[in-house]
Amino acid sequence: MKLFLLSALGLTVQGCTNILVTPEASTSNEAMIAYNADSASLYGSLYHYPRTEGGGSRDIYDWDSGSFLGSIPEAEKTHNVVGNCNEVGLCIGETTFGGLEGLCATFPGSKVDYGSLIWLTLQRASNAREAIKVMDNLMQTYGYASEGESFSITDAKEVWINEVIGKGTYEKGSVWVAKKIPAGYVSSHANQARITTFEWDDENKAMYAHDVMSFAQKIGLVTSADADRSTFSFSDTYDPVTFEGARFCEGRVWSFFSSVMGPDFEKEYVDYASGFNLTNRMPLFVKPADKISLTDVFSHMRNHFEDSELAFDADVGAGGFGAPYRWRPLTWEYGDDTYVNERAIGTQQTGWNFVASVRPSMPTPLQAVIWFGADDSATTVRVPFYASSTELPLSFVGKGPQDGVVPPMMTFDTNSAFYVTNLVSNWAYSRWSDIYPVVLARIEKYEASFIAQLHEVDQKVLALFNNGQEVEAVNVMNTFAQKLGNGFTEQWFGFFGELFVRFRDGYDITANSEDPECGCTVGGQGYNDATYKRIAEETGEQYKEPADSLKVRSFQPKNKLKVRGV
Structure with missing residues (x-):
């Protein structure tokens, strides 16, 4: 077998967390995916791509570096996209797993990185299965220019995980496997490939690249004697679990699964999540005893391993106020030994986060709502935006490196949702046990209010759509987005002032x-x-x-x- 080294976690630019909930597992029959976009260099903007017609050319820039990768033909028609959802009820998230170092190098001339893959697909696809096929076509046609990725993909009916890795310098394109999350189940992934074996002959359960196993044979990862469909594992072949993969990545999945499954699950897999028994792998998906609400998902995305064996809010690193945060790097050395900082779902380096809700009971243009928050998912308020909105609040909307634009990271702006939420979160970090309970109470108050307001606007836009007044309905969505988004930014800055006045000088x-x-x-x-x-x-x-x-x-x-x- 040829020598392949695992890519170090440090090579993964973004360390993210996704939670996936099927409609049958939710209290309101909504499909939901939650996503933290974690990177210290990521500015928290809500990206918007309006509908286009006429084709032409599309410039592609790498989301991580902003470097120009090349141009590809634009689709003749594209969907309106708000954040990570489109106007026909398709939403996509991701986490980077890196994978084998020998496959992380980009094949010369490859043009589509993982960020562009998300937004190109949202503009071109109308449902989850079509999205998987569009992704495959883009990668094989134009080349895949990123490391290994796990994508969360949902429409109003189905939720899928699609795991992708490039072919290094061997060939253009990628190999991949996608698995459907069964009805009534939930799943999660966090920077570690999680799909092991899969159904080869049932497209209703799994889809895959035609050469997903033969490519592994070709480059020596799988011998002819081991080429057995029943035992072939995508993760074990292309992204084997290491101590750090379990502790830093799978640990976050374990914390979510334990929260919905209970103490027996927590105990059964704690040796795996802590990195000391890599053979005791968790299932890809679980069926919770109780259905999960939208606000439950909000709460799960604030997880810091509280009250578990990996809790880290009581040792010396937590400081005098029990902060469940550790400043980077993830590993550090003392003497001849290497130590780790725990990596929880809620983390300070999040640029932005969302919970996408796709509602099958609504007409297609009203199905997808993206609850978007800038900064740390534990300390921000998620504001709802319809994916059919065409005008978004200035305090949220923006472009990123994938658009060839350098965001205003180095310009402090109190009219920016990103910097206003950072003010609150960083103040909370300083005296966590004192300040965070006040912040959390305010977050929950805002989110409850936003849920009620969204329900009221739903009735207005639904009536307009049913009356054939689509333009008027979109105008209502736009007004709602701008009023809620800009109003929140202004009010949250005022809330920071309240916190500063109250929690000043240690009092x-x-x-x-x-x-x-x-x-x-x-x-x-x-x-x-x-x-x-x-x-x-x-x-x-x-x-x-x-x-x-x-x-x-x-x-x-x-x-x-x-x-x-x-």
Whole structure:
């Protein structure tokens, strides 16, 4: 067998998380996919591609680097696309798994990277199965120019995972396998290929590249003796699980599955999720005991391994306020040993995130709603936008490197949803246990309000569509998008001001109209008990006050916080 090295996680530019929910597994019969676009260099914009007609040429730029890859013919007609959904109810997300290093190199002249593959497909395809075929055609015709990717693809009826890897410098194109998530089940993927064996003779369950196994034989990954359809595993062949693949990637899937399956699942697979038993692989999909709502999915995307064996909000790295965050890099060294920082679903380097909801009960132009949030999925509010909208709020909409545009990452702007949400999240990171409960309560309040408002607008646009007034219906969608998006950005900046006023200088300062000095009450509990315990144990006598020290004091103020200099 030829030598192939696993690509290091560091080579994967974006480390993302996807959650997939079939309509039959949701409380409202909606198909849903959730997506975190995780990269420190990714600016949180809502991309918009209007309908086009007439064909022509399309320039392709790499989403990660912004480099020009070439031009391809544009489709004669394209769909309107808002974020990662199109106007006919198709939505696509992704996570990068990299795969074997020998296949990460791009075949010369390849033109379609994974980001362009998403938006080209959304513009050209009308349902999940067609999307898989469009992706295949684009990759084989123009060449695939990225590392290994797992794509989440949904329409109003079906949810699929499509896992793709290029052929390195051997050939143009890619090999891939797509599996349908069964009705009533949920799935997830997070930077590790997860499809193992699959159904070769049932297109209702699986689709695949014609040479997915023969290519592996050709380059020596599979011997002729091992070329057995019943045992051939896409993941084990093209992206074998390593310690880091399990701990950093599959661990996030485990945290979601454990949340919906319960403690027995959590215990059964914790050795795998922690990276110490790579043979105990989790299933590709699970059937939760209870159906999952839209707000449940919002909550799952805020997961930090809370109350599990991988929880990391109580050790020294969490600081004095129990922050479930670790600043990069993911691995670090002390002495001769290498250590890891946990990688949770909610993470600081997210550029933007969404939960896409596709509603089969609605007419096609009203089916797809993308709940879009800038920045960390644990600290932002997701704002709903119809995928048929043609005008979007200036505080959200923007172009990216895949458009050949450098986004305004280095320009601070309080009219930008990305920077306003960053203000709130970064302030919360500083005193997590104090500030985050306040942030979460406000998030849930906004999202509940947005759900109610969306329901009201649904009735208006539905009536217009049923009356044949499509243009008027789209105008209502546009007004809704602009009012909600720009209004949220302005209000969230005001919320940051509230947080700053309240949680300033280590205090918790609340309004008190009866106080004549500042109109406020100054409080605050300092650090938590675990932190004080650690300080006492690690420093010994350094900060310890003598037991009889209070005896020499002639005066003790009733409220130390209000004495100047105390």
